[in-house]
Amino acid sequence: MKILHITASYKPAYIYGGPIQSVGKLCEAIAIEAQQNGIDLEVFTTTANGSTELDVDTSKPEDVNGVLVTYFKRWTKDHSHFAPELLLQVWKVLRAERNNQKIVVHIHAWWNLVSVLSCLIAKWHGVPVLLSPRGMLTGYSQNNRHSFFKSLIHKTVGARLLKYCHIHATSRQEVKDINLIFTPKTISVIPNLVQTSEKQSSYTNLNSANEPNLFRIIFLSRIEEKKGLELLFDALAHLTTSWALTIAGSGEEKYVAGLQQKATQLKVDHQIKWIGQVSNQDKFNLLAQQDLLVLTSYNENFANVVIESLSVGTPVLISDQVGLSDYVQEKDFGWVTSLDPAAVQKSLSSAADDHNKRNLIRQEAPIIIENDFNDARLVQKYLNLYQNITN
Structure with a gap:
């Protein structure tokens, strides 16, 4: 099975908080299981680091804590994250793999051009998509910060693309929020993998x-x-x-x-x-x-x-x-x-x-x-x- 994770930001862009930790922890845990389970795991992301860019090599994939990660330069800043080279590479990979019945694209977060356009490419090639909204598909998120941009995406292509996706929610609360916006093809609840303390304190x-x-x-x-x-x-x-x-x-x-x-x-x-x-x-x-x-x-x-x-x-x-x-x-x-x-x-x-x-x-x-x-x-x-x- 090939799993392609697509996220607008990745380690070490810790400025984005919890989602960075969650996505990284998940990919690292899958990487541990990869060889034993016959999994080919890759991560495509951008150099996003808030108002700045990560100081990483964009010429080739990097090993980040056991995970193969390719960073692509973005042309626009938060929150659009437009990265044409990333999208081109997604197109090439899915075109080559579309006849492989064991491939899935796992997209993290929504309301950015990396996520939305990658989903569009996957749909074009008939490749299944798992979307983890990371709190982005709620009434609060839709109506706060850049609401016009979000509304534009939703009305043009977003709504149709969401119906193509299988949805991963991290809690029952998130399921309720998502169902108020649209009815997913499928929706599954699995908690985040979270880094916890290795010792108990007194x-x-x-x-x-x-x-x-x-x-x-x-x-x-x-x-x-x-x-x-x-x-x-x-x-x-x-x-x-x-x-x-x-x-x-x-x-x-x-x-x-x-x-x-x-x-x-x-x-x-x-x-x-x-x-x-x-x-x-x-x-x-x-x-x-x-x-x-x-x-x-x-x-x-x-x-x-x-x-x-x-x-x-x-x-x-x-x-x-x-x-x-x-x-x-x-x-x-x-x-x-x-x-x-x-x-x-x-x-x-x-x-x-x-x-x-x-x-x-x-x-x-x-x-x-x-x-x-x-x-x-x-x-x-x-x-x-x-x-x-x-x-």
């Missing part, structure tokens, strides 16, 4: 002896409007518990400055520490030092950081619009809130007061996460899905 050792009553909260993600930080700030302004918030992540300077101004207006700026983007090596230690991870997003198809946090035993407080909210509720790994400042404030108070629940999560979550998000088990589900599509 909750008692991480609390500061100097400030044992300080409630430590962390936000670790891209800093953008959909993450609901304004909502969180409004809730924290009315929280009576002694608290400190660490914000780890990067975003557009103008938007971050606006958030900092809002924090000053609410008189909570002295309780917030902005530390910027954190490396993969450091984030687990940072998460383990906190009492609670918060993610009050307006829309998230999955949210890798929830699993990352629970893998070190740090409880979570997330909105009911986060894809993993049903999992958190089922396992009782934290608190799920509506998108209302009063409700968020109430959940924060509950989390701060319930030491027993937080201690129990600290002890139990890492073991359960290791089992539920086992790479080998999840990658087999993906391989079975590819087989079903080619059949």
